[in-house]
Amino acid sequence: MTALTRLSLTDFRNYASLTLPLDGRHVCLYGANGAGKTNLLEAVSQLGPGRGLRSSTLPDMARSGSAGSWTVAATLADEHKVGVTLDTSGGSSKRVVRLDGAPSTATELAEIVRIVWLTPNMDGVFRGSASDRRRFYDRLVLAHTPSHASASSRYERAMRERNALLERGHVDPAWADAIETRLAESGAEIAINRAHVMDSLQAAIEARPEGHFPKADISLEGAAEQAATRGDDFKSIFEMLAETWRTSRRRDMAAGRTLEGPHRSDLAVIHRPTGAPAKDASTGQQKALLIGLILASATALKAERDGPPPLLLLDEAAAHLDPDRRAALFDEICALGGQAWLTGTEKFLFDSFGDRAQALHVADGTVTAEN
């Protein structure tokens, strides 16, 4: 089961050395602004794939004044011991992953620790740009399909090469063919991953209870994703993408960049109760919709593998909800199972959890258990 029973940090953000004994219940972190609550969620997020909850660089997470390395280690409820270290010895920074005492890989770790999070930065996602929504959605895809990270970096690398070629003003067809082949391979993989997770998410949205967190109608906008949603196979999506780029070289050269492809796709979100686009819903409605989507993603992860629910990291989600909605959120979290980590400035925000959660007070790099 994905729940942490111990978390220890060394030189991570404002924590010099910290060991948190956890009892497997949900974790409520409370304390003043700037105390280090989000830093703890960020530390937990390092156990998952990708750059973590703040998208910071690895060296940024090292405690100011420390030698530059940091470690996040945890014991899981199923007794697995996992750890991630930023190793700065030898002049370069590299992420070293350990599983049960032996060297491992981020992908292996991602198979064991699944994490979904919600941060205040996501609040504007429906009103923001397509790239904000793509990043938000790809983060969900990554939790379901850890190999999405490698497909995305292969795609970005090939995209940079194609754009560099376009900027030269003269495109060598053989060279462009080779780059576009790689672009189409990774692009088709990305589109299929996105469509696959969309299927699971839509099913999870329907499975969630009606209530305080309204349902969304979601779909992917982008030719490759729509082909994958229709059930087209890898080969036909690959061919479609390769053909799109082959026939748009002149146009893309004039624009100085690649105008079409999975890097331009969007996530369309409709607020089901009103039938209006999510961006037109009120701020509170958008927040509730977002929480509903995150809960659906956790439900989908649990259903997809018929396994444990993911770790759920909810930064400042409770503070913006009225007491009824807070209670409903906690009930849904408990029904989901697993372990949620929540933050807030006041302890009372978590009262309706009762004894289903442990409260930890956070102050300037120290954490104290209160129940």
Ligand SMILES: Nc1ncnc2c1ncn2[C@@H]1O[C@H](COP(=O)(O)OP(=O)(O)OP(=O)(O)O)[C@@H](O)[C@H]1O
């Ligand atoms: N690399 C670092 N080294 C040392 N301290 C750091 C580092 N990065 C951030 N901090 C400190 O961590 C603190 C912020 O922690 P965090 O964002 O977790 O606060 P928080 O408790 O979530 O606050 P809020 O309630 O305002 O969101 C700040 O005091 C900041 O100076």
